[in-house]
Amino acid sequence: MLPEKSPEQHLADFEARVARGDKVEPGDWMPEDYRKNLIRMMGQHAHSEIVGQLPEGKWIPYAPGFRRKLTLVAKVQDEAGHGQLLYRAAETLGKSREDMMEELLSGKAKYANVFNYPTPTWADVGVIGWLVDTAAVINQSMLAQSSYGPYGRAMKRICYEEAFHIKQGYDIVATLAKGTPEQRKMAQDSINRWWYPTLMMSGPPDTLSVHSQQALKWRIKTKSNEQVRQEFVDLIVPQIRALGFEVPDKDCRYDEKSGHYQYTQPDWDELKRVINGDGPCNKERLDSRRKTHEDGRWVREALAAKGKKASQPVA
Amino acid sequence: MAIELPAGVSQDAVAEFVLSLADDELILGHRDSEWTGFAPILEEDIAFSNIAQDEMGHSLVWFTLLEQMGEKNADAMAFERLWQDFRCCRFVQYPKGDFAYAVVRQYLFDAAENVRLQALMKSSAKPLRDISERIIREENYHLMHSQGLVERLGDATDESHKKMQHAVDIAFPQALGLFEKLNTEPELVSNKVFPGNDVLCAEWMKEVVPVLTKSTLHLPVAERDGGYVANVKSDVGGRQGEHTDHLRRLIEDMQSVYRTVPGGKW
Amino acid sequence: MDTQWETYEVFHQSRKGEPHEYVGSVHAPDPQMALQMARDQFARRLRCVSLWVVRSKDVTMTDYQDENFFAQVTDKSYRDPKAFEAPEKDGH
Numbered sequence: 001m002l003p004e005k006s007p008e009q010h011l012a013d014f015e016a017r018v019a020r021g022d023k024v025e026p027g028d029w030m031p032e033d034y035r036k037n038l039i040r041m042m043g044q045h046a047h048s049e050i051v052g053q054l055p056e057g058k059w060i061p062y063a064p065g066f067r068r069k070l071t072l073v074a075k076v077q078d079e080a081g082h083g084q085l086l087y088r089a090a091e092t093l094g095k096s097r098e099d100m101m102e103e104l105l106s107g108k109a110k111y112a113n114v115f116n117y118p119t120p121t122w123a124d125v126g127v128i129g130w131l132v133d134t135a136a137v138i139n140q141s142m143l144a145q146s147s148y149g150p151y152g153r154a155m156k157r158i159c160y161e162e163a164f165h166i167k168q169g170y171d172i173v174a175t176l177a178k179g180t181p182e183q184r185k186m187a188q189d190s191i192n193r194w195w196y197p198t199l200m201m202s203g204p205p206d207t208l209s210v211h212s213q214q215a216l217k218w219r220i221k222t223k224s225n226e227q228v229r230q231e232f233v234d235l236i237v238p239q240i241r242a243l244g245f246e247v248p249d250k251d252c253r254y255d256e257k258s259g260h261y262q263y264t265q266p267d268w269d270e271l272k273r274v275i276n277g278d279g280p281c282n283k284e285r286l287d288s289r290r291k292t293h294e295d296g297r298w299v300r301e302a303l304a305a306k307g308k309k310a311s312q313p314v315a
Numbered sequence: 316m317a318i319e320l321p322a323g324v325s326q327d328a329v330a331e332f333v334l335s336l337a338d339d340e341l342i343l344g345h346r347d348s349e350w351t352g353f354a355p356i357l358e359e360d361i362a363f364s365n366i367a368q369d370e371m372g373h374s375l376v377w378f379t380l381l382e383q384m385g386e387k388n389a390d391a392m393a394f395e396r397l398w399q400d401f402r403c404c405r406f407v408q409y410p411k412g413d414f415a416y417a418v419v420r421q422y423l424f425d426a427a428e429n430v431r432l433q434a435l436m437k438s439s440a441k442p443l444r445d446i447s448e449r450i451i452r453e454e455n456y457h458l459m460h461s462q463g464l465v466e467r468l469g470d471a472t473d474e475s476h477k478k479m480q481h482a483v484d485i486a487f488p489q490a491l492g493l494f495e496k497l498n499t500e501p502e503l504v505s506n507k508v509f510p511g512n513d514v515l516c517a518e519w520m521k522e523v524v525p526v527l528t529k530s531t532l533h534l535p536v537a538e539r540d541g542g543y544v545a546n547v548k549s550d551v552g553g554r555q556g557e558h559t560d561h562l563r564r565l566i567e568d569m570q571s572v573y574r575t576v577p578g579g580k581w
Numbered sequence: 582m583d584t585q586w587e588t589y590e591v592f593h594q595s596r597k598g599e600p601h602e603y604v605g606s607v608h609a610p611d612p613q614m615a616l617q618m619a620r621d622q623f624a625r626r627l628r629c630v631s632l633w634v635v636r637s638k639d640v641t642m643t644d645y646q647d648e649n650f651f652a653q654v655t656d657k658s659y660r661d662p663k664a665f666e667a668p669e670k671d672g673h
Contacts, residue, residue, distance in 0.1 A: 027645040053352035053360075060348050061565075064573035064581035065390045066375050070368055073348045077364035081622055084357045088588070088606050097585045097608065122572045122581075157605075161626075175580050183576060288353075296355025299414050299468070300584035302475035306467045307586070307610035356585070358607055358618040365621050460617055467610070 005029075018219050023149045026092035034218050037211060038148055039093050040109075041220065046086035047104045047111035051285050053079045055119040056128055064122065071168045072125060078161045085158065089150040105290050113271055114197045116279030123176055123183075123190035129169015130239075131191070131198045135232045137162045139202060142228060147219035170239075177243040184244075191240060192248040196266040202228040204268050233261045318383050321439040324506045328499035329440060330384050331402070332508070335497065335554055336431075337377035338403035341393055343424055344370030345565060349411045362460060366421065369453045376446055383442075394573040398566035404553040406489040408562040415478035416486060418468065422461035423490040423523060428454050430519045431509075439507040462526060469530025476531060483532045491516065491549030498555075517542050589615035590640060591623055592633040601633055612636070 005013070010029050017024075024030055057076045063069035087097045103109035114132055119125070137159055144155035176187040203225040206212040215221045223231075233252075240247050252263045273279070320329060347367035354360035378389035386392060407424070411417060432454060435447035468475045494516035497503070504511040520536065520543040527534055536543040552558070573581060586608040592601040604623045609615035615634040624632065643650050658664045 025645050027642070029646055050352075050357070057352035060351060061345065061568045062572045065394060066371065068581060069348070070371055070375075073351055073364050073367050073371075076351050077361055077368075080352070080357050080360040080364070084361065084607075084622060085605060087357070091588070101585070154605075172581075179579055179581075180576055183579070292353045292355075295353075296359075296414065297584060298472070298474050298478065299355035299359075300586065302468055302471035303610035303614070304584060304586055306471035307614075309471075310611055356608065358609065358622065361625075362618065362621045365625060456620075463614065463617065467614075 015218070018147045021219075022147075023152070024147050025149045031218075033214060034220070035093050037214055037218075038151065038220060039090055039095050040211070041215065042086050042090035042093075042151055043095070043100045043103070044110050044112070046083045046090060046100065047109055048115060049079045049083035049086060051104075051111045051289060052115045053083075054285055054288055055115055055117070055281075056125050058119055059122060059125045062122065063125075068172070075129065075165055075168060078165065082154075082158045082161070085154040089148075089154040092150045101293065105286065105293055107277065107286060110275055112201060113274045113279065114194075114201050116274050116281045116285060117193070117197050118281050121186050121190060123173070123186040124194070126169050126172025126176065126187065127190040127194045129165050130173050131169075131194050131236060132201070133162055133165040133169060134236055135198050135201045135228075137166060138231050138235070139228050142221055142223045145219075145222050151220070173245075174243055177245065188245050191245055195248045196270075199229060199233070199263070199266045200268075200271045202226075202232065204271065205265075230260055233263050237261050237263075317385070318380065318442045319440075320442075321506055321508075324440065324502065324508055325499075326384055328502045329443075329508065330381060330386065331497055331499050332503055333377050333381055333384075333443075335402045335404070337374045337381065337392070338401045339407055339424075339493070340370045340374035340377065342401070342403045342562070342565065343407040343420075344368075344372075344374060345569060346407065346409075346411050347417075347421070350417060355414055363417075366457055366460070369457065373450045373453070376450060380442055380446060390573075394570050398558065398563045399556050401558065401562065401566065402554055402556065403562070404492040404495060405550050405559050405562075406486075406492045406553070408553070408559045408565065409489065410561055412482070412485075413478065415468065415475075415482040418461060418464045419479065419482040419486045420490070421457070422465045422526075423486055424493070425454060425458040425461045426522045426526075427490070427493045427515070427519050429458050430515050430522060434509050434515060434518075438509055443508065465526065465532070466530050469527070469532050479530075480532055483527060483534065487534055487545075488547045489550045491545055491547070492551045492553060494519070495549070495551040495554045520545070586610045588637040589619070589634040590637050591615075591619040592635070593619075593623055593627065593629055594631040595628050597630055601631065606637060607634070609634075 011031055014024075014029060014031060014034075024034075053076050056072065056079075060069065060072050060076065063072045087100060090100060091097055100109065104111065119128070140155050140159050140162065144152050144159055146152045146155065173187050173191075176183040203209055203212065205226055206216070206224045209225065212221075212225055216224065237247055237252060237254075249264045252261060254260075255262050274282070277283075317326060318329075320326065344367050347363055347370060350363040351360065351367065354363050374393075375389050378386075378392050381392065382388050387395070406420070409420075412420075429451065432447040432451040435443045436451065438444050438447070465479070468479050470476055494512040496512055500511060503509055509515070524534055524536055524543050535546040537546055587610075588606045589609055589612070590606050591604050593604040594601045604627075607615055607618040607622055609618050612634060616632055619632050619634055620629075623629075
């Protein structure tokens with residue numbers, strides 16, 4: 001047996017390993033705050049996927065045409081799949097999916113603010129896939145490099161599928177762009193509504209975020225919120241304009257000197273309000289998840305009981 | 316346009332038959348997709364979404380055959396046709412219900428679909444043979460999935476048994492409507508396009524009655540001549556366009572966006 | 582009561598001749614349903630010819646913190662083909 005390491009020595013070793021890019025696996029020694037921060041992040045991320053099924057899922061019965069209908073079912077299905085992967089990654093740190101689910105349903109756990117906004121038109125399906133998922137992928141590609149192995153592995157697969165999400169979303173908006181004046185207007189209205197909620201997705205400036213500082217230090221994430229947001233703006237603004245739509249920010253312009261687009265910061269107080277439960281659809285989203293969870297309880301219990309019976313050894 | 320058919324069989328007769336297959340799959344696929352985001356557990360959410368895509372995909376295959384027979388394209392058939400002109404059975408029209416109903420309906424449908432496709436694999440009409448050979452591969456998996464759930468939930472707990480029995484009571488008479496006679500049925504049967512709905516129904520009962528009984532679920536049937544006969548009235552009308560109001564609402568929803576720009580691209 | 586079921590680890594083979602690779606896990610009430618759920622979650626896009634599922638609790642693991650388990654402290658390069666000179670092509 002080697003002599004026990006002191007907690008200080010453990011922490012120093014851990015930070016040195018993470019700093020040189022080594023990955024952390026379940027069962028490795030890790031600071032308690034690293035574990036907590038990861039469970040919180042992966043849990044929130046998983047919750048965002050399954051709550052995120054709802055705003056778009058609403059349009060499945062109305063999707064215009066076979067291809068759109070099939071694609072939308074596949075897309076919303078992927079979100080269930082991503083939730084499944086992320087809950088599992090979080091479970092490697094010792095918290096059960098059941099517990100995480102309870103925290104979501106009780107309102108204790110958070111999820112992405114963006115899914116608390118309504119989807120009143122078909123164009124929203126396109127704009128979510130295009131804008132929201134582009135922002136998500138920038139964040140997720142960064143998280144694929146996360147120091148925590150299971151998180152990075154889940155992210156790699158998710159990013160692959162998100163590429164499909166972005167393309168189908170862009171395809172919807174690009175089709176509307178070539179359509180009737182009403183279709184174009186529907187798309188522009190939707191871009192206007194989703195612009196700021198999407199900018200908020202990468203989170204407040206890191207100076208305002210406690211969790212963010214720590215996550216950067218331990219390489220749970222490798223880019224600041226501001227970097228992620230700037231990457232998104234630089235990528236999406238030319239795309240929006242190329243389709244003949246406007247960016248709903250008069251001050252959005254390309255800055256030659258920095259090589260980046262300048263943009264107006266979103267209203268961070270609004271983010272705080274929405275995250276804390278006061279968004280346009282918070283109640284509707286959580287009520288829906290709660291009802292699904294309750295309605296399905298008998299099925300989960302019955303199949304669990306049946307599985308137990310079947311695995312009992314024959315006497 | 317025409318497809319290759321045996322002598323003596325009219326395109327119209329085959330078209331009536333194929334339309335009933337296409338509409339059944341489309342409407343059930345639509346109902347299945349109502350579970351996306353709402354299933355009892357994530358893994359089952361993913362499974363039901365797969366089945367929804369498969370069923371709609373199969374309907375697309377049948378609509379493509381209809382287009383080859385001179386009908387409008389699949390999108391026009393699904394998103395522009397009047398609800399009265401659909402030929403799906405009433406069984407697939409009913410609202411999604413609870414998960415027990417969804418499982419039972421899916422099982423009864425999957426079993427019927429397997430019986431139907433196996434018969435069509437021996438059809439005198441080559442296009443029907445070809446398509447059936449293709450899509451039965453996915454339908455086999457559906458049957459494994461839905462039958463597995465029936466067998467587990469039938470007697471897992473008192474609560475699950477009660478819910479499943481209730482669902483069977485509702486769904487069984489409706490499911491018999493899958494086998495409603497078509498107007499052109501004599502022509503199709505005498506030319507061996509398919510063996511006829513009575514024959515399919517009898518085979519289907521031989522399949523589902525033992526499975527449900529073994530799962531402790533009771534059916535209103537009696538044994539006769541080595542087979543079964545149903546002691547309930549079958550919920551027919553769909554093949555004649557006598558639909559439930561549920562279908563009207565479903566079609567209104569399904570076509571609502573598409574129709575706002577007639578002939579437009581989405 | 583935990584109603585999210587047990588977990589199963591999933592191994593996926595993309596084609597015959599290739600090894601089964603670990604791809605993730607599913608929650609399932611029994612092994613047969615675990616296979617079905619693994620199919621829908623992990624083989625709905627990937628090409629697949631075979632799946633294995635194993636109850637997570639049946640997997641025995643080494644401990645990451647026991648680094649000695651894999652320690653190699655003396656020179657064992659003699660096991661490596663590169664440690665020896667290869668014969669010339671003409672056999673000398």
